[in-house]
Amino acid sequence: xxGIQKAKSEETQRRVLEAxxxxxxxxxxxxxxxxxxxxxxxxxxxSVYKHYADQxxxxxxxxxxxLARIKTAMAQAVEGVSDPLEQLKxxxxxxxxxxxxxxxxxxxxxxxxxxxxxxxxxxxVQELVDLLGFIAEPxxxxxxxxxxxxxxxxxxxxxxxxxxxxxxxxxxxxxxxTTETLDSEMMFLVERLAGR
Amino acid sequence: xxGIQKAKSEETQRRVLEAxxxxxxxxxxxxxxxxxxxxxxxxxxxSVYKHYADQxxxxxxxxxxxLARIKTAMAQAVEGVSDPLEQLKxxxxxxxxxxxxxxxxxxxxxxxxxxxxxxxxxxxVQELVDLLGFIAEPxxxxxxxxxxxxxxxxxxxxxxxxxxxxxxxxxxxxxxxTTETLDSEMMFLVERLAGR
DNA sequence: TCAAATAGTGAACATTGTTCATTTTTTGAC
DNA sequence: GTCAAAAAATGAACAATGTTCACTATTTGA
Numbered sequence: 001x002x003g004i005q006k007a008k009s010e011e012t013q014r015r016v017l018e019a020x021x022x023x024x025x026x027x028x029x030x031x032x033x034x035x036x037x038x039x040x041x042x043x044x045x046x047s048v049y050k051h052y053a054d055q056x057x058x059x060x061x062x063x064x065x066x067l068a069r070i071k072t073a074m075a076q077a078v079e080g081v082s083d084p085l086e087q088l089k090x091x092x093x094x095x096x097x098x099x100x101x102x103x104x105x106x107x108x109x110x111x112x113x114x115x116x117x118x119x120x121x122x123x124x125v126q127e128l129v130d131l132l133g134f135i136a137e138p139x140x141x142x143x144x145x146x147x148x149x150x151x152x153x154x155x156x157x158x159x160x161x162x163x164x165x166x167x168x169x170x171x172x173x174x175x176x177x178t179t180e181t182l183d184s185e186m187m188f189l190v191e192r193l194a195g196r
Numbered sequence: 197x198x199g200i201q202k203a204k205s206e207e208t209q210r211r212v213l214e215a216x217x218x219x220x221x222x223x224x225x226x227x228x229x230x231x232x233x234x235x236x237x238x239x240x241x242x243s244v245y246k247h248y249a250d251q252x253x254x255x256x257x258x259x260x261x262x263l264a265r266i267k268t269a270m271a272q273a274v275e276g277v278s279d280p281l282e283q284l285k286x287x288x289x290x291x292x293x294x295x296x297x298x299x300x301x302x303x304x305x306x307x308x309x310x311x312x313x314x315x316x317x318x319x320x321v322q323e324l325v326d327l328l329g330f331i332a333e334p335x336x337x338x339x340x341x342x343x344x345x346x347x348x349x350x351x352x353x354x355x356x357x358x359x360x361x362x363x364x365x366x367x368x369x370x371x372x373x374t375t376e377t378l379d380s381e382m383m384f385l386v387e388r389l390a391g392r
Numbered sequence: 393t394c395a396a397a398t399a400g401t402g403a404a405c406a407t408t409g410t411t412c413a414t415t416t417t418t419t420g421a422c
Numbered sequence: 423g424t425c426a427a428a429a430a431a432t433g434a435a436c437a438a439t440g441t442t443c444a445c446t447a448t449t450t451g452a
Contacts, residue, residue: 005418005429012430029308034409044432045410055409110363112225112307120369128369153373157361157381164360165353167306173316173324177349185353192388201398201449208399230440240401241441251440 013051015041020062021105028104029111032059059108060121066105067127073098074134084138088190091134092162096186099166110167135159142194158193165189209247211237216254217261217301224300225307228255255304256317262301263323269294270330280334284386287330288358292382295362306363331355338390354389361385 019041023031034055038045052058077094078087099106136155140146146154168174169182177185215237219227230251234241248254273290274283295302332351336342342350364370365378373381 002419008418008430033407035407046412046433047431049410050430107308112303124369125371153377153381154384156364156370156373157385160360160364161357161385162360163364164358165356167363168352168356168359173320174352175321177352181349185349188350189353189357189389192391193385195388198450204399204449229438231438242402242443243400245441246399 009051012041012043012047016043016048016051016058017061017065020058021065024062024104024108025102026104029059029108032062032108034058056118060124062105063109064121064123064127066102066109067124067131069102069105070095070098071127071130074131078134078138084141085191085194085196087138088135088142088158088194089187091138092186092190093183095162096166096169096182099170103170107170132156132159139194161189161193162186205247208237208239208243212239212244212247212254213257213261216258220258220300220304221298222300225255225304228258228304230254252314256320258301259305260317260319260323262298262305263320263327265298265301266291266294267323267326270327274330274334280337281387281390281392283334284331284338284354284390285383287334288382288386289379291358292362292365292378295366299366303366328352328355335390357385357389358382 016037019037020032023033023037023040032055034045034048037058038048041048048058052061073094074091077090081087081090132152132155135158136151139155139158140151143151143154165186169177212233215233216228219229219233219236228251230241230244233254234244237244244254248257269290270287273286277283277286328348328351331354332347335351335354336347339347339350361382365373
């Protein structure tokens with residue numbers, strides 16, 4: 001008869017997180033309201049706090065889901081692609097596509113975590129390292145003269161540049177480019193970064 | 197005897213904005229609280245709302261100040277520099293320096309305005325066009341084969357790439373690079389973007 | 393001098409994150 | 423099966439904050 005408590009606890013945590021992800025997907029960062037999520041998940045506000053210390057913890061949990069999804073998308077992007085330059089192009093397109101298709105999740109992931117004094121959870125750091133790993137491998141093949149440290153720095157630079165292009169492309173403030181222009185600019189950036 | 201009302205109104209608006217800028221500088225986006233700002237400026241909350249429709253309007257006003265400061269920094273950066281590649285490098289360094297020295301203002305400027313349905317104010321669009329203009333001019337000299345439209349797209353791409361590097365460098369999530377490495381990576385990026 | 397217009401006030405309200413005393417359910421020993 | 427302790431769940435209450443608005447104080451122009 002034992003095990004009911006554990007199962008209930010896990011289900012509650014899972015359903016709360018599901019409701020939180022859906023809330024962010026629908027309404028962005030601001031839609032992550034405890035009362036709303038508790039109601040959507042079918043619990044009271046108190047139950048949410050039993051599993052997540054505060055709103056930040058819930059955002060962090062949503063971000064963890066987002067990172068996992070990005071990782072999956074990146075892994076699929078390079079699947080079966082052997083040419084390093086083509087790998088980088090595929091990764092760039094996958095990253096842009098994810099941001100466009102999951103705009104609210106992506107924006108929440110990069111919406112100033114910096115303001116908080118809390119350190120980044122280990123799981124996030126690991127996921128980010130994995131993401132950078134996708135870029136590091138083709139880069140290593142293209143720039144064979146780099147030592148490990150330089151490669152790590154170069155990898156981050158390449159990711160950051162692509163990230164910036166994606167971030168700016170999602171902003172309304174900058175006059176929008178056509179989809180074709182954005183893609184060609186992105187490919188230009190990848191080629192220049194790859195030294196081609 | 198006339199003119200007192202106008203002077204008072206303008207002073208109130210100015211002092212409220214000054215308090216708002218200082219609040220953001222000190223505590224970031226989250227420090228922009230109406231009560232706190234009203235008290236700092238020496239007015240009641242109602243007076244703040246006489247000059248700014250809501251919190252968003254006040255953030256927008258702060259962002260306008262930030263954009264003007266960035267524009268000034270960029271203008272100073274290229275002053276007396278004639279070589280186009282050196283101009284781009286100076287602009288990149290100035291942009292990074294501003295973000296580092298005015299981290300909270302910079303972050304607030306790029307903290308998801310996207311969530312709001314409100315359109316970007318004209319003054320912001322104009323300032324952003326001016327900022328891109330600083331980059332467009334040296335780019336035009338370096339890539340003489342581009343037509344106006346392609347140059348505009350390329351300019352945005354270069355800005356976005358630099359912006360991404362700056363944004364990621366300010367994040368704690370990514371293991372920090374030394375100042376020297378960051379600068380050398382930034383120069384690498386500029387040179388590659390410039391086709392050198 | 394005075395009535396209208398403007399500037400300024402702050403109490404009151406609505407929303408939302410958070411806490412905690414209480415109730416309901418589960419567990420394991422007897 | 424009984425029951426006391428532990429865990430899960432509840433929701434009222436509190437605190438912080440954005441926003442409104444009826445009211446007061448000041449300025450204006452005739």
